[in-house]
Amino acid sequence: MINEIVLNQNIKLIDIHSTKTLNDEDRTQLIEKYKLTNEILDYADDENERARFEYDEITDTYLIVFNVQNENNKITDISQRVLPISLAIKDEQIFLFTNDATHYIKDYILIAKNHLKDDESKELWEYIFNTFDQISNDYSDQINETDVQRNKIQKMIKKHHSSESQILDLADLEDLTTYLTTAINDNLSVARQLDLVSSGKVQSLHLSKTTREHLNDSLVEIEQIKNQVDLSSDVIDRISNTYNNILNNRTNTTMKVLTIYTIVLSIPTIVSGFYGMNMKLPIADQRWSWVFSLIITIVIILVILWDLHRRDSL
Incomplete structure:
Protein backbone atom coordinates (compact mmCIF):
# COMPACT_ATOMS: atom_id res chain seq x y z
CA MET A 1 0.00 0.00 0.00
CA ILE A 2 1.35 3.42 -1.01
CA ASN A 3 0.09 6.62 0.62
CA GLU A 4 1.20 10.18 -0.03
CA ILE A 5 1.36 12.52 2.98
CA VAL A 6 2.17 16.21 2.58
CA LEU A 7 4.71 17.35 5.18
CA ASN A 8 4.89 20.92 3.89
CA GLN A 9 4.38 22.75 0.60
CA ASN A 10 7.41 21.14 -1.02
CA ILE A 11 8.12 17.91 0.86
CA LYS A 12 6.05 14.72 0.69
CA LEU A 13 6.20 11.50 2.64
CA ILE A 14 5.54 8.45 0.46
CA ASP A 15 4.49 5.75 2.92
CA ILE A 16 5.05 2.27 1.45
CA HIS A 17 3.54 -0.20 3.91
CA SER A 18 3.86 -3.90 3.12
CA THR A 19 2.63 -6.84 5.14
CA LYS A 20 5.96 -8.55 4.56
CA THR A 21 7.45 -7.69 1.14
CA LEU A 22 6.58 -5.36 -1.72
CA ASN A 23 3.88 -6.64 -4.02
CA ASP A 24 4.23 -6.37 -7.80
CA GLU A 25 1.67 -3.57 -8.07
CA ASP A 26 3.49 -1.33 -5.59
CA ARG A 27 6.86 -2.09 -7.17
CA THR A 28 5.58 -1.17 -10.63
CA GLN A 29 4.07 2.08 -9.36
CA LEU A 30 7.29 3.07 -7.58
CA ILE A 31 9.30 2.46 -10.76
CA GLU A 32 6.94 4.07 -13.25
CA LYS A 33 5.50 6.95 -11.25
CA TYR A 34 8.27 7.80 -8.80
CA LYS A 35 11.24 6.71 -10.97
CA LEU A 36 12.89 4.56 -8.32
CA THR A 37 15.24 1.86 -9.59
CA ASN A 38 14.95 -1.88 -9.07
CA GLU A 39 18.26 -1.80 -7.20
CA ILE A 40 16.90 0.68 -4.65
CA LEU A 41 13.72 -1.34 -4.25
CA ASP A 42 15.66 -4.58 -3.79
CA TYR A 43 17.65 -3.01 -0.97
CA ALA A 44 14.52 -1.54 0.60
CA ASP A 45 12.55 -4.79 0.31
CA ASP A 46 15.22 -7.03 1.85
CA GLU A 47 14.18 -7.83 5.44
CA ASN A 48 17.72 -9.06 6.17
CA GLU A 49 19.49 -5.98 4.80
CA ARG A 50 22.19 -4.50 7.03
CA ALA A 51 22.06 -0.81 7.93
CA ARG A 52 23.71 1.18 5.16
CA PHE A 53 23.82 4.48 3.29
CA GLU A 54 23.84 4.54 -0.52
CA TYR A 55 23.68 7.21 -3.20
CA ASP A 56 22.60 6.61 -6.78
CA GLU A 57 24.13 9.37 -8.90
CA ILE A 58 22.11 8.50 -12.01
CA THR A 59 18.72 9.01 -10.35
CA ASP A 60 20.01 11.37 -7.61
CA THR A 61 18.52 9.11 -4.94
CA TYR A 62 19.75 8.58 -1.42
CA LEU A 63 18.97 5.32 0.36
CA ILE A 64 19.23 4.82 4.13
CA VAL A 65 18.68 1.43 5.72
CA PHE A 66 18.32 1.86 9.47
CA ASN A 67 17.74 -0.64 12.28
CA VAL A 68 14.66 -0.14 14.45
CA GLN A 69 12.91 -2.21 17.08
CA ASN A 70 10.01 -4.52 16.46
CA GLU A 71 6.76 -2.91 17.59
CA ASN A 72 5.85 -6.19 19.27
CA ASN A 73 8.48 -6.29 22.04
CA LYS A 74 6.95 -9.49 23.44
CA ILE A 75 7.93 -11.55 20.43
CA THR A 76 9.64 -14.80 21.45
CA ASP A 77 12.11 -14.87 18.55
CA ILE A 78 14.82 -12.52 19.80
CA SER A 79 16.39 -12.29 16.35
CA GLN A 80 13.23 -10.46 15.22
CA ARG A 81 13.40 -7.83 17.97
CA VAL A 82 15.47 -5.60 15.67
CA LEU A 83 14.39 -5.06 12.05
CA PRO A 84 15.55 -2.82 9.18
CA ILE A 85 13.52 0.00 7.65
CA SER A 86 14.47 1.88 4.50
CA LEU A 87 14.29 5.57 3.65
CA ALA A 88 14.77 6.74 0.07
CA ILE A 89 15.19 10.47 -0.57
CA LYS A 90 14.50 11.77 -4.08
CA ASP A 91 13.13 15.05 -5.47
CA GLU A 92 11.99 16.45 -2.12
CA GLN A 93 10.21 13.19 -1.36
CA ILE A 94 10.84 10.80 1.52
CA PHE A 95 10.01 7.19 0.68
CA LEU A 96 9.46 5.16 3.83
CA PHE A 97 9.49 1.35 3.45
CA THR A 98 8.04 -0.52 6.45
CA ASN A 99 6.10 -3.66 7.31
CA ASP A 100 3.52 -4.41 9.99
CA ALA A 101 6.17 -4.61 12.74
CA THR A 102 7.88 -1.30 11.85
CA HIS A 103 5.08 0.88 10.45
CA TYR A 104 5.08 2.98 13.63
CA ILE A 105 8.11 4.84 12.21
CA LYS A 106 5.67 6.77 10.02
CA ASP A 107 4.29 8.36 13.20
CA TYR A 108 7.79 9.53 14.13
CA ILE A 109 8.05 11.46 10.87
CA LEU A 110 4.64 13.00 11.45
CA ILE A 111 5.65 13.90 15.02
CA ALA A 112 8.72 15.61 13.58
CA LYS A 113 6.41 17.62 11.31
CA ASN A 114 4.55 18.96 14.35
CA HIS A 115 7.68 19.76 16.35
CA LEU A 116 9.83 21.40 13.69
CA LYS A 117 10.00 25.16 13.51
CA ASP A 118 8.81 26.88 10.37
CA ASP A 119 12.30 27.41 8.99
CA GLU A 120 13.38 23.88 9.94
CA SER A 121 10.31 22.22 8.38
CA LYS A 122 11.56 23.32 4.96
CA GLU A 123 14.62 21.09 5.35
CA LEU A 124 13.88 17.54 4.18
CA TRP A 125 16.76 16.04 6.18
CA GLU A 126 15.37 17.51 9.41
CA TYR A 127 12.58 14.92 9.24
CA ILE A 128 15.16 12.17 8.82
CA PHE A 129 17.32 13.28 11.74
CA ASN A 130 14.33 13.81 14.02
CA THR A 131 13.29 10.25 13.22
CA PHE A 132 16.81 9.07 14.10
CA ASP A 133 16.43 10.76 17.48
CA GLN A 134 13.13 9.01 18.17
CA ILE A 135 14.62 5.65 17.23
CA SER A 136 17.60 6.28 19.53
CA ASN A 137 15.20 7.04 22.39
CA ASP A 138 13.51 3.69 21.76
CA TYR A 139 16.85 1.93 22.07
CA SER A 140 17.61 3.80 25.28
CA ASP A 141 14.26 2.71 26.77
CA GLN A 142 14.91 -0.89 25.75
CA ILE A 143 18.37 -0.87 27.33
CA ASN A 144 16.94 0.58 30.55
CA GLU A 145 14.32 -2.17 30.59
CA THR A 146 17.06 -4.74 30.06
CA ASP A 147 19.00 -3.28 33.00
CA VAL A 148 15.91 -3.62 35.22
CA GLN A 149 15.56 -7.31 34.30
CA ARG A 150 19.27 -7.83 34.86
CA ASN A 151 19.10 -6.25 38.34
CA LYS A 152 16.24 -8.57 39.31
CA ILE A 153 18.27 -11.62 38.31
CA GLN A 154 21.33 -10.25 40.10
CA LYS A 155 19.36 -9.78 43.34
CA MET A 156 18.05 -13.34 43.16
CA ILE A 157 21.57 -14.65 42.66
CA LYS A 158 22.80 -12.75 45.73
CA LYS A 159 19.97 -14.28 47.75
CA HIS A 160 20.98 -17.77 46.52
CA HIS A 161 17.55 -18.20 44.92
CA SER A 162 18.89 -19.23 41.55
CA SER A 163 16.87 -21.46 39.26
CA GLU A 164 16.89 -22.82 35.74
CA SER A 165 14.46 -20.10 34.61
CA GLN A 166 16.91 -17.41 35.73
CA ILE A 167 19.67 -19.04 33.70
CA LEU A 168 17.41 -18.99 30.64
CA ASP A 169 16.39 -15.37 31.30
CA LEU A 170 20.04 -14.38 31.58
CA ALA A 171 20.81 -16.16 28.31
CA ASP A 172 17.93 -14.29 26.62
CA LEU A 173 19.31 -10.99 27.90
CA GLU A 174 22.73 -11.86 26.48
CA ASP A 175 21.18 -12.64 23.09
CA LEU A 176 19.09 -9.46 23.13
CA THR A 177 22.01 -7.18 23.98
CA THR A 178 24.03 -8.84 21.21
CA TYR A 179 21.37 -7.97 18.64
CA LEU A 180 20.97 -4.46 20.08
CA THR A 181 24.73 -3.89 20.03
CA THR A 182 24.99 -4.98 16.39
CA ALA A 183 22.00 -2.85 15.36
CA ILE A 184 23.23 0.27 17.14
CA ASN A 185 26.76 -0.10 15.79
CA ASP A 186 25.38 -0.36 12.25
CA ASN A 187 23.20 2.72 12.81
CA LEU A 188 26.22 4.59 14.10
CA SER A 189 28.08 3.65 10.93
CA VAL A 190 25.24 5.10 8.84
CA ALA A 191 25.23 8.34 10.84
CA ARG A 192 29.00 8.66 10.42
CA GLN A 193 28.68 8.13 6.66
CA LEU A 194 26.05 10.87 6.50
CA ASP A 195 28.32 13.17 8.50
CA LEU A 196 31.20 12.43 6.15
CA VAL A 197 29.11 13.01 3.04
CA SER A 198 27.62 16.24 4.40
CA SER A 199 31.13 17.55 4.98
CA GLY A 200 31.71 17.41 1.21
CA LYS A 201 34.76 15.17 1.50
CA VAL A 202 33.22 12.30 -0.46
CA GLN A 203 30.23 13.61 -2.42
CA SER A 204 27.75 16.43 -2.30
CA LEU A 205 25.00 16.55 0.32
CA HIS A 206 23.97 20.14 0.95
CA LEU A 207 22.71 20.75 4.49
CA SER A 208 22.00 24.03 6.18
CA LYS A 209 24.05 24.97 9.23
CA THR A 210 21.14 24.14 11.56
CA THR A 211 20.52 20.76 9.92
CA ARG A 212 24.23 19.95 9.98
CA GLU A 213 24.28 20.68 13.72
CA HIS A 214 21.22 18.45 14.15
CA LEU A 215 23.07 15.63 12.35
CA ASN A 216 26.01 16.07 14.72
CA ASP A 217 23.64 15.96 17.70
CA SER A 218 22.03 12.78 16.35
CA LEU A 219 25.47 11.25 15.87
CA VAL A 220 26.42 12.06 19.46
CA GLU A 221 23.12 10.59 20.68
CA ILE A 222 23.74 7.31 18.83
CA GLU A 223 27.29 7.15 20.20
CA GLN A 224 25.91 7.56 23.73
CA ILE A 225 23.39 4.76 23.09
CA LYS A 226 26.26 2.62 21.82
CA ASN A 227 28.24 3.22 25.02
CA GLN A 228 25.13 2.47 27.06
CA VAL A 229 24.45 -0.86 25.35
CA ASP A 230 28.15 -1.80 25.47
CA LEU A 231 28.17 -1.22 29.22
CA SER A 232 24.94 -3.17 29.69
CA SER A 233 26.26 -6.06 27.60
CA ASP A 234 29.54 -6.11 29.53
CA VAL A 235 27.73 -6.18 32.90
CA ILE A 236 25.45 -9.01 31.73
CA ASP A 237 28.48 -11.00 30.57
CA ARG A 238 30.15 -10.51 33.94
CA ILE A 239 27.00 -11.59 35.79
CA SER A 240 26.78 -14.66 33.57
CA ASN A 241 30.40 -15.54 34.32
CA THR A 242 29.80 -14.97 38.03
CA TYR A 243 26.71 -17.19 37.88
CA ASN A 244 28.72 -19.94 36.20
CA ASN A 245 31.42 -19.64 38.85
CA ILE A 246 28.80 -19.89 41.61
CA LEU A 247 27.29 -23.01 40.02
CA ASN A 248 30.73 -24.57 39.60
CA ASN A 249 31.56 -23.77 43.22
Missing part, protein backbone atom coordinates in the same frame (compact mmCIF):
# COMPACT_ATOMS: atom_id res chain seq x y z
CA ARG A 250 28.31 -25.35 44.38
CA THR A 251 29.08 -28.46 42.35
CA ASN A 252 32.58 -28.67 43.84
CA THR A 253 31.17 -28.25 47.37
CA THR A 254 28.60 -30.98 46.77
CA MET A 255 31.23 -33.37 45.43
CA LYS A 256 33.48 -32.56 48.39
CA VAL A 257 30.72 -33.32 50.91
CA LEU A 258 29.80 -36.55 49.12
CA THR A 259 33.45 -37.63 49.10
CA ILE A 260 33.79 -37.00 52.85
CA TYR A 261 30.59 -38.93 53.55
CA THR A 262 31.84 -41.79 51.39
CA ILE A 263 35.14 -41.98 53.28
CA VAL A 264 33.54 -41.75 56.73
CA LEU A 265 30.78 -44.26 56.02
CA SER A 266 33.21 -46.79 54.54
CA ILE A 267 35.06 -47.15 57.89
CA PRO A 268 32.26 -48.98 59.77
CA THR A 269 31.95 -51.32 56.80
CA ILE A 270 35.67 -52.12 56.92
CA VAL A 271 35.76 -52.72 60.71
CA SER A 272 32.57 -54.80 60.78
CA GLY A 273 33.86 -56.70 57.78
CA PHE A 274 36.91 -57.81 59.72
CA TYR A 275 34.86 -58.97 62.68
CA GLY A 276 32.37 -60.70 60.41
CA MET A 277 34.97 -62.97 58.87
CA ASN A 278 35.01 -66.66 59.80
CA MET A 279 38.44 -66.60 61.49
CA LYS A 280 40.07 -66.02 64.89
CA LEU A 281 40.44 -62.34 65.82
CA PRO A 282 41.62 -60.74 69.09
CA ILE A 283 38.86 -60.47 71.75
CA ALA A 284 36.30 -61.54 69.12
CA ASP A 285 34.89 -64.09 71.58
CA GLN A 286 34.23 -61.54 74.33
CA ARG A 287 30.76 -60.13 75.06
CA TRP A 288 31.98 -56.58 74.85
CA SER A 289 33.81 -57.08 71.55
CA TRP A 290 31.12 -55.19 69.63
CA VAL A 291 31.75 -52.18 71.90
CA PHE A 292 35.44 -52.50 71.11
CA SER A 293 34.66 -52.51 67.38
CA LEU A 294 32.58 -49.35 67.81
CA ILE A 295 35.44 -47.67 69.66
CA ILE A 296 37.88 -48.63 66.88
CA THR A 297 35.44 -47.29 64.27
CA ILE A 298 34.92 -43.96 66.07
CA VAL A 299 38.65 -43.48 66.66
CA ILE A 300 39.47 -44.09 62.97
CA ILE A 301 36.67 -41.71 61.90
CA LEU A 302 37.96 -38.99 64.24
CA VAL A 303 41.53 -39.46 63.00
CA ILE A 304 40.40 -39.13 59.37
CA LEU A 305 38.28 -36.03 60.15
CA TRP A 306 41.22 -34.46 61.97
CA ASP A 307 43.51 -35.18 59.02
CA LEU A 308 41.01 -33.66 56.57
CA HIS A 309 40.70 -30.59 58.78
CA ARG A 310 44.47 -30.32 58.99
CA ARG A 311 44.65 -30.33 55.20
CA ASP A 312 41.87 -27.69 54.97
CA SER A 313 39.65 -30.18 53.18
CA LEU A 314 36.66 -29.64 55.46
Whole structure:
Protein backbone atom coordinates (compact mmCIF):
# COMPACT_ATOMS: atom_id res chain seq x y z
CA MET A 1 0.00 0.00 0.00
CA ILE A 2 1.35 3.42 -1.01
CA ASN A 3 0.09 6.62 0.62
CA GLU A 4 1.20 10.18 -0.03
CA ILE A 5 1.36 12.52 2.98
CA VAL A 6 2.17 16.21 2.58
CA LEU A 7 4.71 17.35 5.18
CA ASN A 8 4.89 20.92 3.89
CA GLN A 9 4.38 22.75 0.60
CA ASN A 10 7.41 21.14 -1.02
CA ILE A 11 8.12 17.91 0.86
CA LYS A 12 6.05 14.72 0.69
CA LEU A 13 6.20 11.50 2.64
CA ILE A 14 5.54 8.45 0.46
CA ASP A 15 4.49 5.75 2.92
CA ILE A 16 5.05 2.27 1.45
CA HIS A 17 3.54 -0.20 3.91
CA SER A 18 3.86 -3.90 3.12
CA THR A 19 2.63 -6.84 5.14
CA LYS A 20 5.96 -8.55 4.56
CA THR A 21 7.45 -7.69 1.14
CA LEU A 22 6.58 -5.36 -1.72
CA ASN A 23 3.88 -6.64 -4.02
CA ASP A 24 4.23 -6.37 -7.80
CA GLU A 25 1.67 -3.57 -8.07
CA ASP A 26 3.49 -1.33 -5.59
CA ARG A 27 6.86 -2.09 -7.17
CA THR A 28 5.58 -1.17 -10.63
CA GLN A 29 4.07 2.08 -9.36
CA LEU A 30 7.29 3.07 -7.58
CA ILE A 31 9.30 2.46 -10.76
CA GLU A 32 6.94 4.07 -13.25
CA LYS A 33 5.50 6.95 -11.25
CA TYR A 34 8.27 7.80 -8.80
CA LYS A 35 11.24 6.71 -10.97
CA LEU A 36 12.89 4.56 -8.32
CA THR A 37 15.24 1.86 -9.59
CA ASN A 38 14.95 -1.88 -9.07
CA GLU A 39 18.26 -1.80 -7.20
CA ILE A 40 16.90 0.68 -4.65
CA LEU A 41 13.72 -1.34 -4.25
CA ASP A 42 15.66 -4.58 -3.79
CA TYR A 43 17.65 -3.01 -0.97
CA ALA A 44 14.52 -1.54 0.60
CA ASP A 45 12.55 -4.79 0.31
CA ASP A 46 15.22 -7.03 1.85
CA GLU A 47 14.18 -7.83 5.44
CA ASN A 48 17.72 -9.06 6.17
CA GLU A 49 19.49 -5.98 4.80
CA ARG A 50 22.19 -4.50 7.03
CA ALA A 51 22.06 -0.81 7.93
CA ARG A 52 23.71 1.18 5.16
CA PHE A 53 23.82 4.48 3.29
CA GLU A 54 23.84 4.54 -0.52
CA TYR A 55 23.68 7.21 -3.20
CA ASP A 56 22.60 6.61 -6.78
CA GLU A 57 24.13 9.37 -8.90
CA ILE A 58 22.11 8.50 -12.01
CA THR A 59 18.72 9.01 -10.35
CA ASP A 60 20.01 11.37 -7.61
CA THR A 61 18.52 9.11 -4.94
CA TYR A 62 19.75 8.58 -1.42
CA LEU A 63 18.97 5.32 0.36
CA ILE A 64 19.23 4.82 4.13
CA VAL A 65 18.68 1.43 5.72
CA PHE A 66 18.32 1.86 9.47
CA ASN A 67 17.74 -0.64 12.28
CA VAL A 68 14.66 -0.14 14.45
CA GLN A 69 12.91 -2.21 17.08
CA ASN A 70 10.01 -4.52 16.46
CA GLU A 71 6.76 -2.91 17.59
CA ASN A 72 5.85 -6.19 19.27
CA ASN A 73 8.48 -6.29 22.04
CA LYS A 74 6.95 -9.49 23.44
CA ILE A 75 7.93 -11.55 20.43
CA THR A 76 9.64 -14.80 21.45
CA ASP A 77 12.11 -14.87 18.55
CA ILE A 78 14.82 -12.52 19.80
CA SER A 79 16.39 -12.29 16.35
CA GLN A 80 13.23 -10.46 15.22
CA ARG A 81 13.40 -7.83 17.97
CA VAL A 82 15.47 -5.60 15.67
CA LEU A 83 14.39 -5.06 12.05
CA PRO A 84 15.55 -2.82 9.18
CA ILE A 85 13.52 0.00 7.65
CA SER A 86 14.47 1.88 4.50
CA LEU A 87 14.29 5.57 3.65
CA ALA A 88 14.77 6.74 0.07
CA ILE A 89 15.19 10.47 -0.57
CA LYS A 90 14.50 11.77 -4.08
CA ASP A 91 13.13 15.05 -5.47
CA GLU A 92 11.99 16.45 -2.12
CA GLN A 93 10.21 13.19 -1.36
CA ILE A 94 10.84 10.80 1.52
CA PHE A 95 10.01 7.19 0.68
CA LEU A 96 9.46 5.16 3.83
CA PHE A 97 9.49 1.35 3.45
CA THR A 98 8.04 -0.52 6.45
CA ASN A 99 6.10 -3.66 7.31
CA ASP A 100 3.52 -4.41 9.99
CA ALA A 101 6.17 -4.61 12.74
CA THR A 102 7.88 -1.30 11.85
CA HIS A 103 5.08 0.88 10.45
CA TYR A 104 5.08 2.98 13.63
CA ILE A 105 8.11 4.84 12.21
CA LYS A 106 5.67 6.77 10.02
CA ASP A 107 4.29 8.36 13.20
CA TYR A 108 7.79 9.53 14.13
CA ILE A 109 8.05 11.46 10.87
CA LEU A 110 4.64 13.00 11.45
CA ILE A 111 5.65 13.90 15.02
CA ALA A 112 8.72 15.61 13.58
CA LYS A 113 6.41 17.62 11.31
CA ASN A 114 4.55 18.96 14.35
CA HIS A 115 7.68 19.76 16.35
CA LEU A 116 9.83 21.40 13.69
CA LYS A 117 10.00 25.16 13.51
CA ASP A 118 8.81 26.88 10.37
CA ASP A 119 12.30 27.41 8.99
CA GLU A 120 13.38 23.88 9.94
CA SER A 121 10.31 22.22 8.38
CA LYS A 122 11.56 23.32 4.96
CA GLU A 123 14.62 21.09 5.35
CA LEU A 124 13.88 17.54 4.18
CA TRP A 125 16.76 16.04 6.18
CA GLU A 126 15.37 17.51 9.41
CA TYR A 127 12.58 14.92 9.24
CA ILE A 128 15.16 12.17 8.82
CA PHE A 129 17.32 13.28 11.74
CA ASN A 130 14.33 13.81 14.02
CA THR A 131 13.29 10.25 13.22
CA PHE A 132 16.81 9.07 14.10
CA ASP A 133 16.43 10.76 17.48
CA GLN A 134 13.13 9.01 18.17
CA ILE A 135 14.62 5.65 17.23
CA SER A 136 17.60 6.28 19.53
CA ASN A 137 15.20 7.04 22.39
CA ASP A 138 13.51 3.69 21.76
CA TYR A 139 16.85 1.93 22.07
CA SER A 140 17.61 3.80 25.28
CA ASP A 141 14.26 2.71 26.77
CA GLN A 142 14.91 -0.89 25.75
CA ILE A 143 18.37 -0.87 27.33
CA ASN A 144 16.94 0.58 30.55
CA GLU A 145 14.32 -2.17 30.59
CA THR A 146 17.06 -4.74 30.06
CA ASP A 147 19.00 -3.28 33.00
CA VAL A 148 15.91 -3.62 35.22
CA GLN A 149 15.56 -7.31 34.30
CA ARG A 150 19.27 -7.83 34.86
CA ASN A 151 19.10 -6.25 38.34
CA LYS A 152 16.24 -8.57 39.31
CA ILE A 153 18.27 -11.62 38.31
CA GLN A 154 21.33 -10.25 40.10
CA LYS A 155 19.36 -9.78 43.34
CA MET A 156 18.05 -13.34 43.16
CA ILE A 157 21.57 -14.65 42.66
CA LYS A 158 22.80 -12.75 45.73
CA LYS A 159 19.97 -14.28 47.75
CA HIS A 160 20.98 -17.77 46.52
CA HIS A 161 17.55 -18.20 44.92
CA SER A 162 18.89 -19.23 41.55
CA SER A 163 16.87 -21.46 39.26
CA GLU A 164 16.89 -22.82 35.74
CA SER A 165 14.46 -20.10 34.61
CA GLN A 166 16.91 -17.41 35.73
CA ILE A 167 19.67 -19.04 33.70
CA LEU A 168 17.41 -18.99 30.64
CA ASP A 169 16.39 -15.37 31.30
CA LEU A 170 20.04 -14.38 31.58
CA ALA A 171 20.81 -16.16 28.31
CA ASP A 172 17.93 -14.29 26.62
CA LEU A 173 19.31 -10.99 27.90
CA GLU A 174 22.73 -11.86 26.48
CA ASP A 175 21.18 -12.64 23.09
CA LEU A 176 19.09 -9.46 23.13
CA THR A 177 22.01 -7.18 23.98
CA THR A 178 24.03 -8.84 21.21
CA TYR A 179 21.37 -7.97 18.64
CA LEU A 180 20.97 -4.46 20.08
CA THR A 181 24.73 -3.89 20.03
CA THR A 182 24.99 -4.98 16.39
CA ALA A 183 22.00 -2.85 15.36
CA ILE A 184 23.23 0.27 17.14
CA ASN A 185 26.76 -0.10 15.79
CA ASP A 186 25.38 -0.36 12.25
CA ASN A 187 23.20 2.72 12.81
CA LEU A 188 26.22 4.59 14.10
CA SER A 189 28.08 3.65 10.93
CA VAL A 190 25.24 5.10 8.84
CA ALA A 191 25.23 8.34 10.84
CA ARG A 192 29.00 8.66 10.42
CA GLN A 193 28.68 8.13 6.66
CA LEU A 194 26.05 10.87 6.50
CA ASP A 195 28.32 13.17 8.50
CA LEU A 196 31.20 12.43 6.15
CA VAL A 197 29.11 13.01 3.04
CA SER A 198 27.62 16.24 4.40
CA SER A 199 31.13 17.55 4.98
CA GLY A 200 31.71 17.41 1.21
CA LYS A 201 34.76 15.17 1.50
CA VAL A 202 33.22 12.30 -0.46
CA GLN A 203 30.23 13.61 -2.42
CA SER A 204 27.75 16.43 -2.30
CA LEU A 205 25.00 16.55 0.32
CA HIS A 206 23.97 20.14 0.95
CA LEU A 207 22.71 20.75 4.49
CA SER A 208 22.00 24.03 6.18
CA LYS A 209 24.05 24.97 9.23
CA THR A 210 21.14 24.14 11.56
CA THR A 211 20.52 20.76 9.92
CA ARG A 212 24.23 19.95 9.98
CA GLU A 213 24.28 20.68 13.72
CA HIS A 214 21.22 18.45 14.15
CA LEU A 215 23.07 15.63 12.35
CA ASN A 216 26.01 16.07 14.72
CA ASP A 217 23.64 15.96 17.70
CA SER A 218 22.03 12.78 16.35
CA LEU A 219 25.47 11.25 15.87
CA VAL A 220 26.42 12.06 19.46
CA GLU A 221 23.12 10.59 20.68
CA ILE A 222 23.74 7.31 18.83
CA GLU A 223 27.29 7.15 20.20
CA GLN A 224 25.91 7.56 23.73
CA ILE A 225 23.39 4.76 23.09
CA LYS A 226 26.26 2.62 21.82
CA ASN A 227 28.24 3.22 25.02
CA GLN A 228 25.13 2.47 27.06
CA VAL A 229 24.45 -0.86 25.35
CA ASP A 230 28.15 -1.80 25.47
CA LEU A 231 28.17 -1.22 29.22
CA SER A 232 24.94 -3.17 29.69
CA SER A 233 26.26 -6.06 27.60
CA ASP A 234 29.54 -6.11 29.53
CA VAL A 235 27.73 -6.18 32.90
CA ILE A 236 25.45 -9.01 31.73
CA ASP A 237 28.48 -11.00 30.57
CA ARG A 238 30.15 -10.51 33.94
CA ILE A 239 27.00 -11.59 35.79
CA SER A 240 26.78 -14.66 33.57
CA ASN A 241 30.40 -15.54 34.32
CA THR A 242 29.80 -14.97 38.03
CA TYR A 243 26.71 -17.19 37.88
CA ASN A 244 28.72 -19.94 36.20
CA ASN A 245 31.42 -19.64 38.85
CA ILE A 246 28.80 -19.89 41.61
CA LEU A 247 27.29 -23.01 40.02
CA ASN A 248 30.73 -24.57 39.60
CA ASN A 249 31.56 -23.77 43.22
CA ARG A 250 28.31 -25.35 44.38
CA THR A 251 29.08 -28.46 42.35
CA ASN A 252 32.58 -28.67 43.84
CA THR A 253 31.17 -28.25 47.37
CA THR A 254 28.60 -30.98 46.77
CA MET A 255 31.23 -33.37 45.43
CA LYS A 256 33.48 -32.56 48.39
CA VAL A 257 30.72 -33.32 50.91
CA LEU A 258 29.80 -36.55 49.12
CA THR A 259 33.45 -37.63 49.10
CA ILE A 260 33.79 -37.00 52.85
CA TYR A 261 30.59 -38.93 53.55
CA THR A 262 31.84 -41.79 51.39
CA ILE A 263 35.14 -41.98 53.28
CA VAL A 264 33.54 -41.75 56.73
CA LEU A 265 30.78 -44.26 56.02
CA SER A 266 33.21 -46.79 54.54
CA ILE A 267 35.06 -47.15 57.89
CA PRO A 268 32.26 -48.98 59.77
CA THR A 269 31.95 -51.32 56.80
CA ILE A 270 35.67 -52.12 56.92
CA VAL A 271 35.76 -52.72 60.71
CA SER A 272 32.57 -54.80 60.78
CA GLY A 273 33.86 -56.70 57.78
CA PHE A 274 36.91 -57.81 59.72
CA TYR A 275 34.86 -58.97 62.68
CA GLY A 276 32.37 -60.70 60.41
CA MET A 277 34.97 -62.97 58.87
CA ASN A 278 35.01 -66.66 59.80
CA MET A 279 38.44 -66.60 61.49
CA LYS A 280 40.07 -66.02 64.89
CA LEU A 281 40.44 -62.34 65.82
CA PRO A 282 41.62 -60.74 69.09
CA ILE A 283 38.86 -60.47 71.75
CA ALA A 284 36.30 -61.54 69.12
CA ASP A 285 34.89 -64.09 71.58
CA GLN A 286 34.23 -61.54 74.33
CA ARG A 287 30.76 -60.13 75.06
CA TRP A 288 31.98 -56.58 74.85
CA SER A 289 33.81 -57.08 71.55
CA TRP A 290 31.12 -55.19 69.63
CA VAL A 291 31.75 -52.18 71.90
CA PHE A 292 35.44 -52.50 71.11
CA SER A 293 34.66 -52.51 67.38
CA LEU A 294 32.58 -49.35 67.81
CA ILE A 295 35.44 -47.67 69.66
CA ILE A 296 37.88 -48.63 66.88
CA THR A 297 35.44 -47.29 64.27
CA ILE A 298 34.92 -43.96 66.07
CA VAL A 299 38.65 -43.48 66.66
CA ILE A 300 39.47 -44.09 62.97
CA ILE A 301 36.67 -41.71 61.90
CA LEU A 302 37.96 -38.99 64.24
CA VAL A 303 41.53 -39.46 63.00
CA ILE A 304 40.40 -39.13 59.37
CA LEU A 305 38.28 -36.03 60.15
CA TRP A 306 41.22 -34.46 61.97
CA ASP A 307 43.51 -35.18 59.02
CA LEU A 308 41.01 -33.66 56.57
CA HIS A 309 40.70 -30.59 58.78
CA ARG A 310 44.47 -30.32 58.99
CA ARG A 311 44.65 -30.33 55.20
CA ASP A 312 41.87 -27.69 54.97
CA SER A 313 39.65 -30.18 53.18
CA LEU A 314 36.66 -29.64 55.46
